[in-house]
Amino acid sequence: MSERPVIDIVTFDSRQCPICTYMLETITSLPEDIKQHLEFKEWSIKDQAGINKFMEHKFEVLPTIAINGEPVFEGLYPSLDEVLDVLEDEAETDELKTAIAKARTKELASSRK
Numbered sequence: 001m002s003e004r005p006v007i008d009i010v011t012f013d014s015r016q017c018p019i020c021t022y023m024l025e026t027i028t029s030l031p032e033d034i035k036q037h038l039e040f041k042e043w044s045i046k047d048q049a050g051i052n053k054f055m056e057h058k059f060e061v062l063p064t065i066a067i068n069g070e071p072v073f074e075g076l077y078p079s080l081d082e083v084l085d086v087l088e089d090e091a092e093t094d095e096l097k098t099a100i101a102k103a104r105t106k107e108l109a110s111s112r113k
Helices: 018-028 048-056 080-090 094-111
Strands: 006-011 039-044 064-067 070-074
Touching: 006 018, 006 048, 018 039, 018 064, 018 080, 039 048, 064 080, 070 080, 080 094
Parallel strands: 006 039
Antiparallel strands: 006 064, 064 070
16 A cells, blocks of 8 residues: 555535545645645546546445545535545654644644634
8 A cells, every 4th residue: 555645535516516625625725744644536427537537436425535435424515624634544644643733733723712
């Protein structure tokens, strides 16, 4: 397995489907120091590659966020904290673990304001 978690965001179309947009933004809006340790891609089922990804992993719901091929968020978009929880479980490098801890500290500080 790669040291970088592989995140597949399988959508209908993030330009036309609001929930799909939110799912995609959940990942694309992560802090840069986290994203640099991830591999992520949107797969729209409006094209064959997206259909293939959906079928390959036997997903059941759109949109779905999968990490390393396992669906972790299906149909409802997660909070930042939920994403960080899953990434923390998948993190294999100290750099990613440190970036996640930094993001949690920053989130906690901003919530206290």
